[in-house]
Amino acid sequence: MALLPPPPSSSSSLVFKVHRREPELLRPEKPTPHEFKNLSDIDDQEGLRSFVRCIVFFRYNPSMEGKDPVKIIREAMVKTLVFYYPLAGRLREGENGKLMVECNGEGILFTEADAEVTLEQLGGTPQPPYPCMDELLYDVPGSKNTLNSPLLVVQVTRLKCGGFSLGIRYNHAMVDGQGLAQFVYGVSEISRGAEAPSILPVWERHLLSASDPPKVTYQHLEYVDTAPNSEIHHEHLGELVDRSFAFGAKEVATLKSLVPQGKQFTSFEILTACLWKCRTIALQLDPDQEVRVMCVVNARNKFKNPPLPIGYYGNAFVLPVALTTAGQLTQNPIEYALELVQKAKGQFSQDYVRSVASLMVTEGRPHFITERTFGVSDIKHSWVLAFDFGWGHAVSGGSADAGSGEFPGCSYLMPYTDKEGGRGMVASLSLPSLAVERFQKELDTMLLN
Numbered sequence: 001m002a003l004l005p006p007p008p009s010s011s012s013s014l015v016f017k018v019h020r021r022e023p024e025l026l027r028p029e030k031p032t033p034h035e036f037k038n039l040s041d042i043d044d045q046e047g048l049r050s051f052v053r054c055i056v057f058f059r060y061n062p063s064m065e066g067k068d069p070v071k072i073i074r075e076a077m078v079k080t081l082v083f084y085y086p087l088a089g090r091l092r093e094g095e096n097g098k099l100m101v102e103c104n105g106e107g108i109l110f111t112e113a114d115a116e117v118t119l120e121q122l123g124g125t126p127q128p129p130y131p132c133m134d135e136l137l138y139d140v141p142g143s144k145n146t147l148n149s150p151l152l153v154v155q156v157t158r159l160k161c162g163g164f165s166l167g168i169r170y171n172h173a174m175v176d177g178q179g180l181a182q183f184v185y186g187v188s189e190i191s192r193g194a195e196a197p198s199i200l201p202v203w204e205r206h207l208l209s210a211s212d213p214p215k216v217t218y219q220h221l222e223y224v225d226t227a228p229n230s231e232i233h234h235e236h237l238g239e240l241v242d243r244s245f246a247f248g249a250k251e252v253a254t255l256k257s258l259v260p261q262g263k264q265f266t267s268f269e270i271l272t273a274c275l276w277k278c279r280t281i282a283l284q285l286d287p288d289q290e291v292r293v294m295c296v297v298n299a300r301n302k303f304k305n306p307p308l309p310i311g312y313y314g315n316a317f318v319l320p321v322a323l324t325t326a327g328q329l330t331q332n333p334i335e336y337a338l339e340l341v342q343k344a345k346g347q348f349s350q351d352y353v354r355s356v357a358s359l360m361v362t363e364g365r366p367h368f369i370t371e372r373t374f375g376v377s378d379i380k381h382s383w384v385l386a387f388d389f390g391w392g393h394a395v396s397g398g399s400a401d402a403g404s405g406e407f408p409g410c411s412y413l414m415p416y417t418d419k420e421g422g423r424g425m426v427a428s429l430s431l432p433s434l435a436v437e438r439f440q441k442e443l444d445t446m447l448l449n
């Protein structure tokens with residue numbers, strides 16, 4: 001069964017001291033070009049003018065005794081920033097609010113810290129909601145302005161057991177999750193002695209910009225509110241809380257067995273369908289209420305003419321949606337939800353991406369619709385567990401905000417390794433407190449079939 005795995009201590013009951021040094025600006029080790037670079041029209045949308053937090057955890061390694069992760073990562077970052085020098089710049093607005101980055105080498109914010117807590121006290125292989133996240137990634141005052149502020153905020157925290165955590169907050173307009181992971185992977189390679197990242201960064205943001213003239217060739221429901229007077233109110237179910245649910249190979253196989261044989265689908269698709277249906281039931285929505293599923297689709301491997309270069313680290317995803325009613329979703333077999341998920345994903349193409357870019361230009365960078373929307377971002381194949389700064393691969397990590405924040409209806413699928421070494425996925429969600437038990441009940445019912 002995919003049980004709700006709470007941390008051994010909640011962030012409210014787990015209390016420990018953190019000793020921080022004053023944040024410092026890390027600049028590229030060598031002089032870099034001072035220039036202005038335009039962001040793509042996919043980067044330059046209202047919904048991405050925000051910050052995302054992530055964190056990665058590492059165990060103590062006796063072979064690294066006497067070596068300091070803070071010193072090693074700091075030195076590797078300034079070397080890596082020579083290659084990724086736009087990340088050391090600042091975002092500016094040009095004509096009509098168009099985003100660009102001034103590559104001025106001002107630097108990223110870096111904080112060194114020591115925490116009087118062990119990795120085991122944090123859960124051994126901590127999963128979202130990560131306990132005491134605010135302690136493990138300092139919210140530097142004045143650093144959360146989208147414009148004219150550091151694009152990366154980093155904190156390396158030594159733990160009492162000899163392990164450590166790496167917390168990062170990044171400006172989403174500048175990079176997506178995979179782009180950020182590519183940067184951190186490069187830092188990890190240089191920390192182990194490489195002269196340069198094995199995958200060199202590529203800018204080329206014009207490849208994801210609108211055509212000239214702009215051509216919107218698809219209906220983009222992800223940016224259109226089709227039921228503007230229909231809002232979901234679930235305040236009576238309590239405040240939103242972040243929870244995570246583990247799915248191993250057994251659970252995924254059970255969910256797949258609910259679908260008639262012969263139908264082709266991926267693990268992402270069946271998990272998204274399952275989570276969407278269980279969440280909708282748990283929220284007790286009116287049967288006529290419109291509900292949406294939004295799939296975060298990575299475009300990197302889909303571009304053919306021309307292809308996106310390996311090393312592209314800008315935002316390279318789109319958000320196609322499908323919609324139905326709560327009644328149809330909850331009363332039909334899981335295959336119905338699965339078909340809607342596949343319908344959403346099936347809209348994707350290289351032309352679809354260009355159409356989104358054109359929409360940003362012609363419609364003034366609209367924000368994607370979050371009301372009545374359940375979105376899923378698949379980062380289970382990210383490089384998080386491949387990060388190795390010399391202490392061995394990360395034991396866990398991923399998005400630190402679970403699904404709360406600006407888009408509480410968003411869930412993240414993240415890689416997971418249990419204490420026996422089994423690989424699986426963790427799905428993070430935000431749910432009203434009184435809906436958590438109903439969600440778990442519906443999920444258990446599916447998994448017991």
